[in-house]
Amino acid sequence: MTVLTGLVALVIQGGWGWLQGELSDPPELMAYAPGLDGCTPRYHDAPLSELHEHPEKVYRSGVMIPTTELWPSINVTLQAKTSEAIAITGAKISVLSTRPLPERGAVVDGEGCGGGIDQRAFDIDLRTNPVSLKPTVERTAQGGVIRSRDFPFKVSSGDPEQFMFNVKHAAGDVRFAITLSWVSGGEPGSTRLDNGGRGYRVMALPKDLPRYSKSEASKGRRLP
Template sequence: MRSEHHVWRYGCDHTYLVPRGPAAVPPPPAEADAGPWAAALGAVHGGETIVRFTVQGRGEEAVVLQALRVRVAARRAPLERSAYRMSPGCGGSLTPRFFDADLDRPRPVARAVAGSDAGTEIPAVSLPYRVSVTDPEVVLVTGRTAQCDCDWYLELEWSSGDRSGTVRIDDNGRPFRTSAVRDGPVHEYDTGTGGWVRTGPAGES
């Protein structure tokens, strides 16, 4: 199973919380380079983390995805950091969203949600459902918070014939980390001046 968590809404819209002032933050990367960029700066996902993983069978028997669970390993007060928006002006077709998890709930649940792609509606996909070696499934899970700095991971329960198991989905053995965005400085990158510009406190549009 392959998974990644530096996934941006619409392929360009995402917020990171960075423990540096704007003069010490390099220009926003392309989405494909977001992981190394964030790691070098000690950046944390701001407000939401979109996890994308691919599920595929290995043999002739189909695999049934039975359940998807959200586990919050730790909750702390939201980080007091400046927010950096990667590209708030982007738009276009919506990225499909298959599951949504409110990390602020006492027991978060991965809730199936509908989405759209280039104007075509994608209905909510409820578990259980089947995948096979010739019919893989790409799943998106959005973990979001407005109240905490959360460590969390996913558990995917599966069965195939007389076999069954649970796969943990995380950041290479560590939980994902998502922090609510407090009312601190928000910066957007100005390509004209080649620097970050403060646009206001979090929550303002």
């Protein structure tokens, strides 16, 4: 289950101003970003015996591991508090920490993935420096190519946007943040998404650790 991170609300720069004879605040950008989600394998800092004793860990915790077929995503919803449009001009990924892969614990495979929904999709490659962030490119069954649209985007109170940041690759044990850049009324600003200060954590697949299915790790017990 994903962990809901804080609602980020920043008052856009520019000060007080008169509008239609009334004093009004500058417009605000609201950003809602739950934690990482997906059906990827997960690393658990526990041996199989401990996972058997606490099967809730199998379903409700663990560090997500991007693979060739499966990767975790951060879904971000952006909306302005007023009808005045805010231009979202870009996004930047900042690596907060990098550690070696763990040498103990276990990897549990994901299962039961559902279908996705249409969003503004971008791919993150944490192996590069600086971190690569590019619009997602998908290939259709007929051999065609579908490329997600790139920045800029426009949001207002009646026209929100949903973004999906797919973590396609990681090197080591990484925590990162996303900073969105925007412009309103000619004034620039930024909004930082960092999972309540903890950063979003993913890791590459540890190759020397035991790997189990969810049913093996939880002794076949499925929680409600």
